[in-house]
Amino acid sequence: MEKTDKIIAVVCVIIIILAGIGIWQSLSSRPSGKKIELPKGYLVTWERKIGALPDIQGEALDRIISSDVPYTVNVSIDKDNLENVTFTLIWEDDHTYGLFRRKGLDKLTLVITDPDGIEICNDTTEGNATVTIKTSTNFVPTITYIEANSLEEAERKLEENYSHKWKDEPFRIYVSVKVGEPIFRPLKRLRDKGNNFTIKISYTYYEPRLVEASSHEELEEMSAPSVNETKALEMVFKMGCGRV
Secondary structure, eight states: OOHHHHHHHHHHHHHHHHHHHHHHHHHHTSOSOEEEOOOOEEEEEEEEEEEEOOOEEEEEEOOSSSOOBOEEEEEOBOOSSEEEEEEEEEEEOSOOBOSSSOBSOOEEEEEEEOTTSOEEEEEEEESEEEEEEEEEOOOOOOOOEEEOSSHHHHHHHHHTTOOOTTBTOOEEEEEEEEOOSOTTSHHHHHHOOEEEEEEEEEEEEEEEEEEEOOOOEEEOOOOOOOHHHHHHHHHHHHHHHSOO
């Protein structure tokens, strides 16, 4: 090999080494991927539940001598996110007469006033009845996601959006009776002082549940040599391979 060829070969080797180092540094300095952080959050699901208050066992009196004694009571429900409240009155006259047709039937009146002062029921029935009254708050859950850094923060934000309509507020129930036993049967009339009844109260409400959503997502971008870097490598190898 001539001296000139040796010099050219050495120069080519040096160029290849320097070019390789430069390209390696360029590739190693590029980020392997890009991380995108999403705000931490919680998914909200709502479960519709049914509850009930203890049955009311009451009595309304219609006296001949002294004043009548209607039955009055206030009831309340200690639940947030109330949807519906249902009242069911059940009663039957306990003193009647007549073989083929019942006579002396009592008349019982039920009046219910909601916490907003609206009379939702004023119903009079005779002899016996099952009366059902349903009223609504018109609450519908709408929140499905909450951004928060912790479960406690998410619960606090969620509670700020609760519906407190009618929670721990009184429904007023009033029951009165008019005895149907005629006055010309005084002994029977004295025995028939009024009537017993039962009121059942049920309600529906929504209870939320929080579940932590995925807090971080990474979108990886694959690292690949650029077009210029590829061409540079091709040029270097062409230069090195031509005279060896």
